[in-house]
Amino acid sequence: MDQKSQQRPLRADAERTVRAILEAAERVLSSNPAATVEQIAEAAGVARTTVHRRFTSREALVDALTAWATRQFHEAVTSAHPDTAPPLVALYQATANVLRVKIGWGFAMSRTTPEDPDVARAHADVLDQCDRLFQRALEAGVLRPDTDLAWARRVYYALIHEAAQNRSDEAGDVDERATLVVDTLLRGVGRQGSFLSS
Amino acid sequence: MDQKSQQRPLRADAERTVRAILEAAERVLSSNPAATVEQIAEAAGVARTTVHRRFTSREALVDALTAWATRQFHEAVTSAHPDTAPPLVALYQATANVLRVKIGWGFAMSRTTPEDPDVARAHADVLDQCDRLFQRALEAGVLRPDTDLAWARRVYYALIHEAAQNRSDEAGDVDERATLVVDTLLRGVGRQGSFLSS
DNA sequence: ACAACATGCAACATTTATGTTGCATGTTAC
DNA sequence: GTAACATGCAACATAAATGTTGCATGTTGT
Numbered sequence: 001m002d003q004k005s006q007q008r009p010l011r012a013d014a015e016r017t018v019r020a021i022l023e024a025a026e027r028v029l030s031s032n033p034a035a036t037v038e039q040i041a042e043a044a045g046v047a048r049t050t051v052h053r054r055f056t057s058r059e060a061l062v063d064a065l066t067a068w069a070t071r072q073f074h075e076a077v078t079s080a081h082p083d084t085a086p087p088l089v090a091l092y093q094a095t096a097n098v099l100r101v102k103i104g105w106g107f108a109m110s111r112t113t114p115e116d117p118d119v120a121r122a123h124a125d126v127l128d129q130c131d132r133l134f135q136r137a138l139e140a141g142v143l144r145p146d147t148d149l150a151w152a153r154r155v156y157y158a159l160i161h162e163a164a165q166n167r168s169d170e171a172g173d174v175d176e177r178a179t180l181v182v183d184t185l186l187r188g189v190g191r192q193g194s195f196l197s198s
Numbered sequence: 199m200d201q202k203s204q205q206r207p208l209r210a211d212a213e214r215t216v217r218a219i220l221e222a223a224e225r226v227l228s229s230n231p232a233a234t235v236e237q238i239a240e241a242a243g244v245a246r247t248t249v250h251r252r253f254t255s256r257e258a259l260v261d262a263l264t265a266w267a268t269r270q271f272h273e274a275v276t277s278a279h280p281d282t283a284p285p286l287v288a289l290y291q292a293t294a295n296v297l298r299v300k301i302g303w304g305f306a307m308s309r310t311t312p313e314d315p316d317v318a319r320a321h322a323d324v325l326d327q328c329d330r331l332f333q334r335a336l337e338a339g340v341l342r343p344d345t346d347l348a349w350a351r352r353v354y355y356a357l358i359h360e361a362a363q364n365r366s367d368e369a370g371d372v373d374e375r376a377t378l379v380v381d382t383l384l385r386g387v388g389r390q391g392s393f394l395s396s
Numbered sequence: 397a398c399a400a401c402a403t404g405c406a407a408c409a410t411t412t413a414t415g416t417t418g419c420a421t422g423t424t425a426c
Numbered sequence: 427g428t429a430a431c432a433t434g435c436a437a438c439a440t441a442a443a444t445g446t447t448g449c450a451t452g453t454t455g456t
Binding site: 211244 | 430431433434
């Protein structure tokens with residue numbers, strides 16, 4: 001599950017324990033980022049010493065969590081083919097994919113880039129793909145020509161973040177939310193005409 | 199400056215110290231929410247013991263900071279007359295006012311409502327004013343009739359948050375940003391027509 | 397079955413932040 | 427000027443989280 005922190009293959013039960021710890025860490029830390037290792041261990045149903053056996057430090061645990069989520073994040077964006085699919089299609093697909101990951105891994109994905117160069121690279125790569133996609137959307141006439149792309153990207157990130165908040169893992173829910181995000185990003189919530197800057 | 203935590207009036211120099219501590223706390227905590235009292239004291243140019251003399255605990259310091267920012271937040275919204283001014287005018291005015299406060303008090307305003315009932319009441323009051331304003335905007339035809347007001351409010355908050363991020367205290371900067379927020383909220387960044395849900 | 401691995405538990409060591417006190421040295425208000 | 431107030435400094439006390447170790451008891455793979 002993590003090539004860097006475990007050199008030797010783990011036994012099956014230990015592998016399950018690692019997963020349980022990471023999942024518990026996500027749950028506990030998302031509701032309280034300052035939670036102790038004790039609380040995480042309790043939520044995972046293991047002793048605190050077990051956590052310390054699997055992760056050399058609290059920081060290493062959080063880093064592993066971040067790395068795990070980052071890989072899924074990167075995959076979510078890349079699999080939307082943002083460089084080749086039609087901009088609107090890619091935008092929708094990427095949104096839905098990212099939402100699927102972000103609902104349930106909110107804490108891990110909210111971490112600001114840590115030291116790990118792999119994680120930093122993945123984040124930068126996602127950022128680049130996003131910028132290129134927005135550039136293509138602009139050229140395709142999906143975005144208004146006067147749009148500040150940096151601002152557009154930040155708005156997009158923020159909308160995804162908002163849409164990922166409410167907990168309810170219903171089936172088609174993600175598609176509904178993705179539609180809402182893309183729709184809001186492109187059209188806003190106002191009626192046509194009569195506005196400030198136009 | 200804070201009626202609750204200081205019963206007796208402070209001497210002039212002590213009052214200055216309190217301000218310096220609060221301002222330093224904002225600076226330090228906004229870049230590192232887990233910063234120690236030591237770091238805050240250092241940034242304020244005082245000894246750590248002085249901080250503990252003025253605030254009974256670290257929590258009390260953060261609470262005072264939150265209360266201070268909350269009062270400004272409430273004032274920023276109320277002074278925009280969201281219940282009486284034309285919706286678009288009030289929306290713009292409130293946005294600009296809140297941005298002015300939030301740039302420079304980002305940490306204090308990001309705190310989730312603490313125990314203090316006054317703070318909780320102020321936040322709830324602002325929320326109500328915002329909802330009523332959006333309701334009026336809907337009835338006035340500023341928002342699309344099918345708009346989910348809860349979603350609209352969350353988007354609005356998120357846009358303000360984003361617009362308040364970049365540090366640069368230029369003069370008319372705030373008006374520019376407020377325009378961007380309102381414009382994005384109402385129109386989004388897309389070109390007219392040809393979108394997913396319409 | 398058996399050897400290697402994994403966990404729980406208890407105990408310990410270490411570190412770090414928090415909060416307190418006494419005292420000497422300025423500052424302020426009147 | 428003087429008495430009350432404020433600060434810096436050093437020292438201390440406390441508490442809480444982190445990280446480690448040894449040992450007994452299970453569990454897994456072959």
